[in-house]
Amino acid sequence: MREWLRDREHMVRMGILFAGALAVFLVVRAVMVPKDFGTYGHFRTGALADNMAHPLVFAGRQACGDCHDDIVASRKGSKHEQIGCEACHGALEAHASAGDPSTLKPKLPDGKTICLVCHKENVAKPAGFPQIDPKDHGDGGPCTSCHNPHHPEIS
């Protein structure tokens, strides 16, 4: 015990050094680590909001149907009924959210290339899916001269 007391002077010095280092660490940590770090796990909760803040590019079929309900009605019972509008017409959030949507009218897709994106023959496509070889099928003109893309069946 006496020997410990004799050495206490440099123990105290060491202790002060450690306490100082710990204080510096705690201060730096408090400054550097954001307040919302760790609320839900080992991450910054604000990162959720950052991810949510990304702008939309595709409006979603609901937004299309809000104005174009006539088209939605005309596709009822069609083989293409379940296909989202933007699958063929492209991303249209800019059109849907514009103050005057008519200023940002989407380009009409080409009546042949857009069809072949899906319907061109390929052995890896599921059997039963309607596929054609554009060289054998039709007269070489646009598909839309015989098929209505919103209701493609030929009766």
Place this chain on the structure above:
Amino acid sequence: MGTDRRAFLKQTGLILVLSGAAAQAWDFVLAGEPEKAPTYKLLDHWWAMAMDIRKCIGCGNCVRACKAENGVLLEPDCFRTWVERYHVHPDDPGHPEVDSPNGGYDGFPEKYKAGDGSKNFFVPKMCNHCAHSPCVQVCPVGATFESPDGVVLVDKTYCLGCRYCVQACPYGCRYIDPRTETVDKCSLCYHRITKGLTTACCEVCPMGARKLGDLKDPKDPIHDFLKDHMIHVLKPEMATGAKAYYNGLDGSVR
């Protein structure tokens, strides 16, 4: 001091009476803008993806839509989702021939012949949004994480670009964005699903081969999909808790 106490009691009372989220929304109600209050409840969702290989036609709509929606570079090594074509010969089903020209962005030019006895099919791939993600476990700075609603996300302000997670992902779903030198990956269109929209890839899939699902919503059709089909996940032996559920997944797929 009296007003402080009143404010304190009011706030505590609100938090006790309403839930935390509702108390937050109350501020917007008081400000006369109730429509701006956050309606998305983080803990009420558990997102997953259902994919049907028997429906995928390899059109590449998902790949193009994903790149457009998320501003992904058009380089052939930057993909948040991509489509692979499998060519499996019955003599050697363990060694399929797999290709993915530009990730399927430009579709798949015909490469194989019908009637040679081989099996050919497309497999859409994306982040599996694992419940126990190896990529999250290796991140040294907390820049990637499993969100409380089951989405594996990246905090770009924290990412160092160390590439540990790129190597850790068993599914190859991560890449380094050369513009920022930080990691990028599928966010399950977090900015869309939190607004009640579906993901860009699901929105444009003409076959409905991909369907976003909320496993915490008992009315979500994903429960029927999981119940009515023979479901498999990729690399179940890795115990990643993958939530990309496949119907018709062939044993040759890796």
